[in-house]
Amino acid sequence: MELLNQIFIEPFQTMYALPDLLLQTLWEGFVAGTLYSLIALGFVLIFKASGVFNFAQGIMVVFAALVLVGVHALGVNAYLAVLITLGVMALLAMTVVRVVLKPLVNQPDIILFMATIGLTYILIAGGQLVFGGEPKAMITEELGLPTGSSDWEVGGGIVIFQHIDIAAAVIAVILIAGLAIFFNKTRVGRALRAVADDHQAALSVGISLEYIWMVVWFAAGVVALTAGIMWAAKSDVSFALQVVALKALPVLVLGGFTSIPGAIIGGLIIGLGEKVFELYWGSTILGGGTEAWFAFIIALLFLLYRPEGLFGEKLIERI
Amino acid sequence: MLLPERLGGNYMLKKMILGAASLAVAGSMYTTTPSFAEDTLYIPSLSYRTGAFAGAGTPIANGFADYFAMLNARDGGIGGAKIVLEECETGYKADKGVECYEATKGNGALAYNPYSTGITLQLIPKAPVDEIPILSMGYGLSAAAIGEKFPWTFNYPASYWSQMSSILKYIDSNGGIKGKKIGFIYLDVGYGREPIPLLDQLAPEMGFEWVGFPVAGKDMQNQAATWLNVRKERPDWMIAWSFGAMTPTAVKEAAKIRFPMDKFIGNWWSGAHADLEPVGAPGKGYLAANFSGIGTDFPALQDVLKHVVDAGKSQAAKEDIGKVNYNRGLFNAVIMAEAIRAAQAKTGKKAITGADMRLGLESFVLDEARLKEIGLEGFTAPVVGSCADHEGAGSIFLQQWNGSDWERVSDLIAPMTEVVKPLLEAAADSYVKEQADWKTQSCG
Structure with a gap:
């Protein structure tokens, strides 16, 4: 009886009694969701163009943030440091395509996946060798990102909006929209979709696979840098940050590995779902800490009942 | 290009050279059997300069290494025996920690300082078998404070x-x-x-x-x-x-x-x-x-700066000396050094063994007079080794x-x-009951 009360009555009573807490929870879930979407987008772009599941996306988030902070520490202006970091990510994209992917064309997907695991270790070791393993502060103010907060009084309580969270959500939405437009409305975007549909057909009409791969790896680098700045502003720049990117996996399962809208919706569902579940059910019934696995349980359910995800293409194979 | 302080110039260059040198040394470790002179004190350092916790592991490893380097440079070691410190990277992972333990224990290790509760828990059962004590300074298994039940594990200055x-x-x-x-x-x-x-x-x-x-x-x-x-x-x-x-x-x-x-x-x-x-x-x-002092306003820290940091023998940047985790690692080395001295005095040997070191850890006296003598007055609360109490019930400050x-x-x-x-006694009893052939000791 107590359990039924904790599941069906108490959470809703708390929501009603503390509307400010509910709104705060939804806001935190939305902010986390947009950042999950952003990280997931990095995976989707590369998967769509090359069929490669890029295991290195998480460490790319850390690596981009480390390069930015490291270059700025050399006395370079913050905005110039962003441009230099973008240059480094472009160089990384070129190197990955020429040194890792190109020699492995026509190899099974699992080989390419393993290659990205290798890339992860190279980026971890390279990052630690050059920048050291110590955590570093993100240059939030130097980048002109807002600090401080605004309050909104609701039902006798307050909802606190951190300005950095607002900025994170706005930037993530703009970037996601920009990438969606770029890949849907431009010539390069159409070429990417052609490559995603059929490599050989795309090659036969003169689309350069190498060029498209470089573009998507660079786009994934831009996404990684943005996610790195925003997430590190909430904590610090450290190698532990790469684990946050793992949250993109259930997002991908939910949204589908090839769908940009899927990555967005999936990210928001996971972000909002895990926060609401933890606060109203997880902490009271299961002792808390449910954020660590909630998203994966949702992903598991989707794998059982809708393995292609919400927006993924249904795979039909002739046997 | 001239680079500024923290990520710059000599510091970054030094890190890259050290990184390359570490790789070279690590490579050679697997191809040669290390041999140490007879009158040396071999101390493995299970460090983590990589991974998610490198921010803590790096300064701790630096402080630990620099104090021994200072003793070597200033005093010629401890009791006439040079200290040989060998780092092994664990990445704060228990499996890597055990690998490091197995790879180094045969070199005459005096004690292990795992700097991870996970690694400590893995090593506690090994310590009595290999007769090498574990000093988990302020971490690890709290119950190890009961010396009669855990003769080979210590967690000074407090659990x-x-x-x-x-x-x-x-x-x-x-x-x-x-x-x-x-x-x-x-x-x-x-x-x-x-x-x-x-x-x-x-x-x-x-x-x-x-x-x-x-x-x-x-x-x-x-x-x-x-x-x-x-x-x-x-x-x-x-x-x-x-x-x-x-x-x-x-x-x-x-x-x-x-x-x-x-x-x-x-x-x-x-x-x-x-x-x-x-x-x-x-x-x-x-x-x-x-539980350890902050800053460099201690004569011992000044000696570290003079003999190690300024001499270019430290991996730490000068501005990081005296920070909390650096001093924590240094304090760990102080307890090790004091235990070595006590063991040397007890056995009359310059080069002691792990078993001798255990006796030293149970008999060193780091009281206020001794802290002053070694240049660390006011650095920490006094810690006195004993057979029965392996944590020292040390005080903390905020x-x-x-x-x-x-x-x-x-x-x-x-x-x-x-x-x-x-x-602690109840927890120690419970741990010991679950072990087969666990050896306890009587402290009289």
Whole structure:
């Protein structure tokens, strides 16, 4: 009886009694969701163009943030440091395509996946060798990102909006929209979709696979840098940050590995779902800490009942 | 190109050269059998300069290495025997820690300082078999404080349980603890869960209520929901058993929900410079326990600067000397050095063994007079080795973040030994009962 009360009555009573807490929870879930979407987008772009599941996306988030902070520490202006970091990510994209992917064309997907695991270790070791393993502060103010907060009084309580969270959500939405437009409305975007549909057909009409791969790896680098700045502003720049990117996996399962809208919706569902579940059910019934696995349980359910995800293409194979 | 201080010039170049040199040395380690001169003292250092916790592991390893390097340079070692320190990278992973242990124990290791509760738990059963003591300084298994049950494991200067009791005492003396709600946010691994039995025991005795907020390892930097829970529960005080990136994230989230910082206390692994520097001003007022001094205003630290850092023999940047975790590593080396001296005096040997070292760890005296003699007056509370008490029941002090640095804000706070000791004894009994052929000792 107590359990039924904790599941069906108490959470809703708390929501009603503390509307400010509910709104705060939804806001935190939305902010986390947009950042999950952003990280997931990095995976989707590369998967769509090359069929490669890029295991290195998480460490790319850390690596981009480390390069930015490291270059700025050399006395370079913050905005110039962003441009230099973008240059480094472009160089990384070129190197990955020429040194890792190109020699492995026509190899099974699992080989390419393993290659990205290798890339992860190279980026971890390279990052630690050059920048050291110590955590570093993100240059939030130097980048002109807002600090401080605004309050909104609701039902006798307050909802606190951190300005950095607002900025994170706005930037993530703009970037996601920009990438969606770029890949849907431009010539390069159409070429990417052609490559995603059929490599050989795309090659036969003169689309350069190498060029498209470089573009998507660079786009994934831009996404990684943005996610790195925003997430590190909430904590610090450290190698532990790469684990946050793992949250993109259930997002991908939910949204589908090839769908940009899927990555967005999936990210928001996971972000909002895990926060609401933890606060109203997880902490009271299961002792808390449910954020660590909630998203994966949702992903598991989707794998059982809708393995292609919400927006993924249904795979039909002739046997 | 001339590069500025922290990430620049000589520092970065030095790191790259050291990195390349480390690779070369690591390569050679696997192809040659190390041989050490007869009159040497071999100390393996299980360090983690890589991975998610490198921010803590690097300065600790530097402080540990630099004190021994100073003793070698200034005094020619300890008791006429040079110290040979060999680092082995664990990445804070238990399996790597065990690999390091197995790879180095045959070289005449005097003791192991694992710097990870996970690794310590793996090594505790090995210590009596290989006769090499474990010194888990202020971490590891709290029950190891009972020397009669754990002859080969030490956790000077205090166990986690003693530390928690000191923190609760501090709360009690700052407005009273009776009727208060204490929030306990912890890394959801063995280390973070370690003080829970003590909280369960003390809550009814002291009249407070406690509520736990576990944070999974992979959510260290993703704590928004946890702190929404804190906001819902409205605790009067928060205590953190965090590590690595979990600490700055927790402090930032606490600031975000406007939890009063001077009612938020971290343990001694949650209060390093690396933890609060990324937070800066919003963390002003946050408190943390500590048992080793801050800064370089100690003659021993000055000797380290003179003989090691200025001589270019340290891996640490000069501005990092004297920071919390650097001094923690240095203090660990001090206890090791004092135990070596005690063992040499007891056995009359220059080059001692692991078994001799165990005797040293049970008989060293680091009282106020000795602390002054070695240039560390006021650095820490006195610690005296003993057969029965392997934690020393050492006192802690609290330090407070002023927005840019740590400041000591309390006198030494002794643990509630009368409450903690019976719990430690019960836990030690329980551990020993589960082991087959466990050897205890009698301390008379």
